[in-house]
Structure formats: C-alpha cells, structure tokens
Amino acid sequence: MPQPANPEPAPDFDSMLSRKFGKEVANYFSGSPLNRVGFLRSDHKFLSEALRHPSTQFLLCNELQPLIHSSKPDRLGFVKHEVVQPVIGDDPYAATEQDMLGQYNSTSYVPQMIFLGIDEKAKEGVSYQNKKNTYKGAPYFAVDVTPRASVKEECEKLIQGLDAKGLGFAKGRVMDIEAHDAAIYAEARQLLDWNARNPFCAQCGQPTLSVNGGFKRTCPPKDLARSAKQASSGISNAISTTPETPADESERPPCATRKGVSNVSFPRTDPTVIMAVVNHAGDRILLGRQKRWPPYWYSTLAGFAEPAESIEEAVRREVYEEAGIYVGRVVIHSTQPWPYPANLMIGAVGQAIPEGETIDLGNDPELDDAKWFDFDEVRHALRVGTSGLGEDAGPEYKEGGLRLPPSTAIANQLMVSVVNGFVSAQPKM
Known part of the structure; x- marks a missing residue:
C-alpha cells in the first residue's frame, strides 16, 4: 500500500525563525484539523448541544481500533448520533460534572466517550456562545463500542449494522490512513486507552470517574454502590450512623486527591x-x-x-x-x-x-x-x-x-x- 503523505506544516512566511531554522516539519499523527477548545470540556451545556447536533461526527473504536471504510481503508469512518445513541444513551451530559459526582455509582458501566474538538472549516456546525466569544464548528467525539458489560448486546448490534454498511474496524497498527484522519485517531486512541488503563485512584484505590470530556479522572467523594451494598448485606441505618461510620452510607473513605487543587488525574504522555x-x-x-x-x-x-x-x-x-x-x-x-x-x-x-x-x-x-x-x-x-x-x-x-x-x-x-x-x-x- 502507498505510504500516506505527512500533514502540511504551519503556514510559512518570511520571519526571523523561518530564515534561521527553515520550514517547520510536521510528522504523521500530528496536524489535526480540529480545534480542541479544551476550555469547553467541562461545559455540559455545550457538550449536550454538540452531542446531538446534525453536523456532529462520532469516531467509533473497538478494542482501540478505529472504524474505517472497507472500500477506502485510508479513511476513517464516522457515524451520526442516531447510530451510536443506543450505546451511549440519550444524553450523557444532561447532568453537570458536579451532579455526576453526587450521582456516581461505580457499578454502572458507561461507555467511554471523548470530546475531540470542533472542525471550524466545516460548512455546517454548532454555534455556541460562551461568555464573550462564539464558537462554531462541527463537533467530533470518540466512543468506545467494545462489547462489554451492560452495553454488550447494543454494541454487538451496532457493529453488525456497520458491517452491513461497508464499515469495519482496522486491523493491526494504524499507519496507512490519511494524515488528518490519523491525527484525529491519535487523539481518540490515546485518551480512550488512558481512561481504560486508569479506572482506580492511585492514592486510595477506589474507582474513579471520567470527567472533562474524557481528559481527566476524579475520585468522587460518594459512591451510591456503597449504599446498595450495605442494604443488601442487612446493615441497619442505626449501625451506619455510629461515630465510627459516616451518616451518609454512600460516602467513601477520605482521599488525599480531594484536597486542594490536586483533585484530578490527567492523561499520561x-x-x-x-x-x-x-x-x-x-x-x-x-x-x-x-x-x-x-x-x-x-x-x-x-x-x-x-x-x-x-x-x-x-x-x-x-x-x-x-x-x-x-x-x-x-x-x-x-x-x-x-x-x-x-x-x-x-x-x-x-x-x-x-x-x-x-x-x-x-x-x-x-x-x-x-x-x-x-x-x-x-x-x-x-x-x-x-x-x-x-x-x-x-x-x-x-x-x-x-x-x-x-x-x-x-x-x-x-x-x-x-x-x-x-x-x-x-x-x-
């Protein structure tokens, strides 16, 4: 298969740096066409609108392998919200991050999703005003559709439907797709992989929650699964409210990561x-x-x-x-x-x-x-x-x-x- 071209470097112009060091070199897996707008990752109003917008593109990954066109293996395959909705639910961003922390249940499996950014050059896209600025572009998300846990059946049906449409998942190390697609996939793969590798808090060992559009993980102070576990084991409220135990059965043991500004973990590079x-x-x-x-x-x-x-x-x-x-x-x-x-x-x-x-x-x-x-x-x-x-x-x-x-x-x-x-x-x- 012919080797794909590397992405175009930043626009060259007559400057002191270009005259001294020459034209910038851009390597494969760089050159993403997306503006990551990282400051909008915690804005669930924006994410909720972006998720359901007609222009939104979803890159699906199965065991970290990206969806591609069977007839055009050098291009990623993207789907719309209605295709992936049975797996991710109606609106994963209906609650704010703060509310998600209060409602956290470690036994509930939620497919990992990453907000990748917006394509500002797209003809159609979401228009969102945040404080003083308006951001326009087609949103991009990555979703892990590996069949597992409570969504195993939905993921299997989704994959079968994609196969019927001439879409499948790449095999082996992906090094032969078009440069801009490769950059989008690199972001998606690295974030999906990091979230999968870090399901527990490094300090206290408790399960963590993915927040900030998939770019951070935090250790919630509560876990509703604890209340359910105590109820199923027959532990009475009278026992759970003794001085040695918290009044709220869902409260988790103290964790150093919840103090100060170090209350989240970040992707590893x-x-x-x-x-x-x-x-x-x-x-x-x-x-x-x-x-x-x-x-x-x-x-x-x-x-x-x-x-x-x-x-x-x-x-x-x-x-x-x-x-x-x-x-x-x-x-x-x-x-x-x-x-x-x-x-x-x-x-x-x-x-x-x-x-x-x-x-x-x-x-x-x-x-x-x-x-x-x-x-x-x-x-x-x-x-x-x-x-x-x-x-x-x-x-x-x-x-x-x-x-x-x-x-x-x-x-x-x-x-x-x-x-x-x-x-x-x-x-x-």
Whole structure:
C-alpha cells in the first residue's frame, strides 16, 4: 500500500525563525484539523448541544481500533448520533460534572466517550456562545463500542449494522490512513486507552470517574454502590450512623486527591527521544537495529527520557548507553505524537565528539547492531528501501541493501533532514 503523505506544516512566511531554522516539519499523527477548545470540556451545556447536533461526527473504536471504510481503508469512518445513541444513551451530559459526582455509582458501566474538538472549516456546525466569544464548528467525539458489560448486546448490534454498511474496524497498527484522519485517531486512541488503563485512584484505590470530556479522572467523594451494598448485606441505618461510620452510607473513605487543587488525574504522555546522530566530520549517520527487525533494516536510536533529565541529556545518555557514542551538541528537530500507547517522540539531531565515535554495544543489550552509514547510502535507501516493519521494500530495492522506516515515521524525517543539509546548512536535494 502507498505510504500516506505527512500533514502540511504551519503556514510559512518570511520571519526571523523561518530564515534561521527553515520550514517547520510536521510528522504523521500530528496536524489535526480540529480545534480542541479544551476550555469547553467541562461545559455540559455545550457538550449536550454538540452531542446531538446534525453536523456532529462520532469516531467509533473497538478494542482501540478505529472504524474505517472497507472500500477506502485510508479513511476513517464516522457515524451520526442516531447510530451510536443506543450505546451511549440519550444524553450523557444532561447532568453537570458536579451532579455526576453526587450521582456516581461505580457499578454502572458507561461507555467511554471523548470530546475531540470542533472542525471550524466545516460548512455546517454548532454555534455556541460562551461568555464573550462564539464558537462554531462541527463537533467530533470518540466512543468506545467494545462489547462489554451492560452495553454488550447494543454494541454487538451496532457493529453488525456497520458491517452491513461497508464499515469495519482496522486491523493491526494504524499507519496507512490519511494524515488528518490519523491525527484525529491519535487523539481518540490515546485518551480512550488512558481512561481504560486508569479506572482506580492511585492514592486510595477506589474507582474513579471520567470527567472533562474524557481528559481527566476524579475520585468522587460518594459512591451510591456503597449504599446498595450495605442494604443488601442487612446493615441497619442505626449501625451506619455510629461515630465510627459516616451518616451518609454512600460516602467513601477520605482521599488525599480531594484536597486542594490536586483533585484530578490527567492523561499520561511519555516523552521519548529519537535522534539522528552524525559523526564529527558531518558525512555519516549512526543507525541501529533490533533483533526482531527484518534483515538489513536500520533506524535512528531512541529511548525514554528519565525524571529530572533534559531532552538534550536524554539524547546523550541514550546514545552512549545503546551504542557507546559520545554526543556533544544536540538540536531539537521536530516532534511526533505516537499513540502506542502514549508517547511524544521528540526528534533531535546530535553530533558526536571527535574522540567519541567508536561504537560499543557492551553497555546495553537492546541493539543487535549499530553502524555508521555514509550519507549517499542513506539517500539511496530513502529513495528505494523504505517500508513498514511488516511490509516489502519498493520495487527498485535490491536484496542486501539498507532498509529504512517509512515517511510516516519521524525517524525517516530525521534522516531526510540530516543527509540533505540540516547539519551542514548546505542542502543537497
């Protein structure tokens, strides 16, 4: 399958920054067409209107896999409110967040839903005035329709109906859909996954509630399931109102997260450095490979940033640990959201110091091999030998030649920039 194009970067204009650093690089999974309007996520009046508006688009995910068109697998499939209504109910935002906290019942299963933002370029959309400003656009939501719990039957019926309409859920890692759709899916997948992974409070272990359009989780002070449990066990009100127990049977034990401003948990994003390292002479690039990769397939080095560590320090540490190379100057190149499950790839270019270019794989067993490659060999591989891990190289590729990641990977963009003049400031394209 042809590799999808990366999103267009921010509009370029004659400015000091563009003259000094060149045109911005936009990577796959970025470039969303949506305005997230994060300040409206807690406004349930807006969310309620947006949910039922005729222009609203719903991206459905089953086991985190997005809905796509069977005949056009490079495009996401969106549905309207009436399609998903049997699963989500009439209006999940009928109550305010405060009321939701008071009505919380941990035994009631509610499908996870994420407010993704609004498409301000859509021809039709909701118009909502909040304080001094009016916001217009087609709303987008993501909904988890994985068949489970009390909505299992409704989800199964929904999925069967979608299949009859030529819509199905993508298989495997999604890397071949159109760029703007990929950015929408990245937001949806990461938020759905985070909510699914964090159903309990990290401080007290009690179940949490998803709020703020799916972007926060909070530990409610009450749980109606506690009252039901006590009633079913035959505990009398007289016992429950002793000094040792709360008068309100639904009250939960104290939790530190309900004090001060730290009363919510936020989505996790893991900063990850990925770097194109050039030698001191500026004519070779360091690439490595893992054992599980296809033969001759190499990429740039990468690793997680650690606590109390700058990005530049993380680059130098990871390159030393994995390949034994000592890196001097580090420059940030571009970034890429990576929703598998929650990474932010921070692309950098570093240059080895003259006496630190000897490769040593003895520190860390992560790499199977690492080599310095001439720029000319990398340029050729970028033209004929790029592919995903499970895909064949292009028709011009000859067995034994260098293979590299596809253009949708930030590693590819880093290599392209380096071998075409990013370091020397002498473009060769």
